[in-house]
Amino acid sequence: MEKTIIKIFDLKKTSSIVVTWAKAKKWWILTLIVVGIFIIWQLGAIPGLLWLLFLSFLVFEWDNRIIALFALGFLVSCPFLLIFKKEVLAEQSAVYAYYFLVITVILQLIEYTVHPKKFSANEKDNNI
């Protein structure tokens, strides 16, 4: 994760990585854009974006902990919004926290089903 963060701030290197990756996955990206537009047209902007996010992470097997970060971020913002009497925003934040929780859990379940060895199944190795 730390290496990834460092890499993002090296713009030249990052952009070349992104372009190379995009060229390799151009058909998937195209498909997702078409599906995304369709979903946004049918369900609305926010649901559409959420679905697009889910599908992207699923297809490209990105680290789903990024989504978990969003979930946690929205959840952590809730108490502070409440303290500053922004109840409506706090409520909306809680809703997004829930949506991102659901997306993360489903992605992790799929990841476990497809790549079970990534999650150590050996109780002796595992602290838990």
Added chain:
Amino acid sequence: MKLNFDKKNFFLIGLLLLLGLSPLLWFQNKMLIMGGDFVIPLNPRSIFFQELPLWFSHLNAGFPSYFLTFTFPFNLFWAFLDSIGFSLITIEKLWFVFLFILPGLAMYYLLSVLFLEKKIFIPRLIASIFYMFNPVVLAVNPPIFTSYLAVGITPLLLGLLIRGLEKKEEQNRYVFLFGLTSFLTIPIAANPPMFAVVWLVLIGYLFFHFIFIFKKRIQTIFFSIKVFGVFLLLNAWWLIGFISSLGGAQLSTAKVGEWMDWTTVNASFLNIFRLIGSWAWTSSAFGSPYASYADLYSHPLFVLATFIVPILAFSALFFKRRKKNLFFFFLLLFLAIFLAKGSHTPLGLVNKWLFFNAPYFWLFRGPWEKFSFIVGLAYSVLSCFAISEILEYLRKKRSKIKLLASDIFIPLILVGIFIAAYPIFSGDIIRGNPTIGYLPGQKVSLPSYWFEMSDRVKKQKIDSRLLLSPMNPGLYIHYEWGYQGVDPAVRLLSAPLVIAGNGSYIIRQNTQGFISVIYKDLLQDPPGNLIKIASLFNINSILQRNDFDWKNFGSFNGGSPEYIKGKLAEEGIGLKETFGKLDYYALENKYFLPHFYTPKNVIISSQDLNALLEIVSQPDYDVRSAIYFNDQKTISDILFRDRSIFYNSNESAKENISNLPVVEFKKIDPTKYRIIIHGAKDNFPLIFSESFHSSWKAYIAKNYKVSKAESNDLAGYKILDGNLDNQAAADELKIFIENGEITTLGDLKEKNIKHTKWENNKEVFDYNEKYKIGFVSKDFQGTIQNDNLPNGNFWDTWPEKPLSEKSHIVANGYANSWLIEPDKICAENKKACVKNADGGYDFEMIVEFWPQRLLYIGLFISGVALLACFVCFIYIWIRKKKQEKENKNI
């Protein structure tokens, strides 16, 4: 890896036990905690026996009962401690402590199964403390024990399930332990949706294990079969009867959608995350808030405190090194949150669609109360994992800041948990007297005169009903001494009662119509026919509650004390005794119709129960009558074969029946009665004033042996204390014997009644009353109650065929009646009858609620299953010890 129960575990469990004593903080000034949906068994031993059979005869002429589910552990706990001299308050304290400790210990066990590493002691403790002390407890609160037991038992059962699945070699042990532990779920069955939620979690885990734990699918199937099999066998004793008792009941779910809307008004995602989604938090009644502590949770400190554990639980998503079964708790979390929100936005329409279309989902009409504790359960498990990972991360790094953070991390979480659970420590979880409005609190001091009334009623042997006046306004009633909730009289007075409503959310249609007529007449002006209607319902006394708060809470429709007093005087019903603010009235004996009677007049009407008042108000109406609103042809065919009955849509027809027999009967238990018919010549109806149910069956005893009591046996006969008005005097009894109307006076051996009285909320010994001959009533309308008749055996009627259902019809709009044809009976069963010199027949009948057999059969199945499990358990243990010995020798 083996579960370690070393010293650290004992210390931590000890800490949980200490914290589990928190409910003791809720009690003050020797007051009981009750009110709302929760009334403790104020007469524990009486309640234990009342609620054991599958027919609950204690209320409103009876109904098929599922109260058997309260027997274990609830009623048994209270009855046992009451029998060894504990006061009600002490028993209540012990019960609450047990209920409160159970979730903590159960969660600790679950976490021990999930996280076996020693270094995870502290996270386990924190998570267990959180499960005991979280805001969900405030809504699903311990006094509503049927729900709260679910909170406690679910982690324990889940832990046993998980352990059994993981340890193949010890699987049978865990199957057996699961079966035994499942006994604690029995009372939860009285709240079917809550029971369903517990099983949904367990079945959900088995399903998850089957789908996602690839190598153990066959094992999962076999284990599941064993677990369900053992559960069904061990619990057969209550399951069979419980399922049979639910038939004919109608749940008050007319407006499921509306109910779901108002119970989830606060169940937003935000509030669910904080576990404060209960509708009660922002609701009030009579100007007083249900949750006086709700405003605290807007304070920044409480806001932060309520988010600590949810944030920890969510952070568990970041850690990849986890056991596969933790995925189950993530799934549980997001499903439980979604279901708990009910019809609240967003996606409320999805929930509503589920509730209206998914099979039996309408049961979860209060989704927050049903699913919120599952959110708490998932939080506990996930936060335990997250805390352990965070602690490990902080302690691995050697920086001072991180070590300091690891030192304050745990205390900070604990402080947050305790702040969020503040009302549990302050005692505000139990509603006190209101500072605004006038909703009574839940801390109650029951006036002593109620216990005196209970003592009075307990002495009475006559099988009759007590009408409670004034009319209850609804499910909840209100007393001026500070009580609002389900009627406590039902849980205190041991006599069968008649009240408006039947004290539960389950509606029984049979008798509600008749009871409405009784109260309608009580309130009618000028004087109506209360005595005549009351007698048809086997009522012989009335309790006027002058401490009823009839002015407030909508109770005014029941009539003021002055009005009721005047009305009863106009009706000619005499005041017998006064106990504090309770007036006890008794009907004159000439108006009392016993539980079994033979009517002199049969009135047939083509109208319905609405015509009852008109019928009884006729000048020639006789108390000893039976009214049939249906089945006119059956009655005509059997009773009046040689006469035609004229009736049309506007008139009732009345026929007299002559040559009526004398009926002698004994109530063996609420599901079984023995009846001896003396001198039956012509066909006659036998009325059984218990709510009509097709499962009440009448049997003719195949071998009736003549047994006549002797006048000489009357030496030492005494009127039992409190029974002067209803018990036959010695000279009356002598006449009964001489007329052959009494079969037996029992074994004439000395017996003892141990009289008790209430003192300081405790039933204490009062005095012994010795006697030789049991209660024999006066002759009431041709019926004599004789408690000296033998009980017989519970299997007496099992091989017998009952009387035809064609002759079993509804009388008086609610009661059972059988049309008896003595000639036919005695011709078919020669040994069953004895012919008297005057040509009349004597024979014996047993009237029984046949589903009670299911309880006995279930007890047998469960008993055999329990014995078999114990034998297996011991065999496995001995075999294991032998193997260990052999391994040591090798």
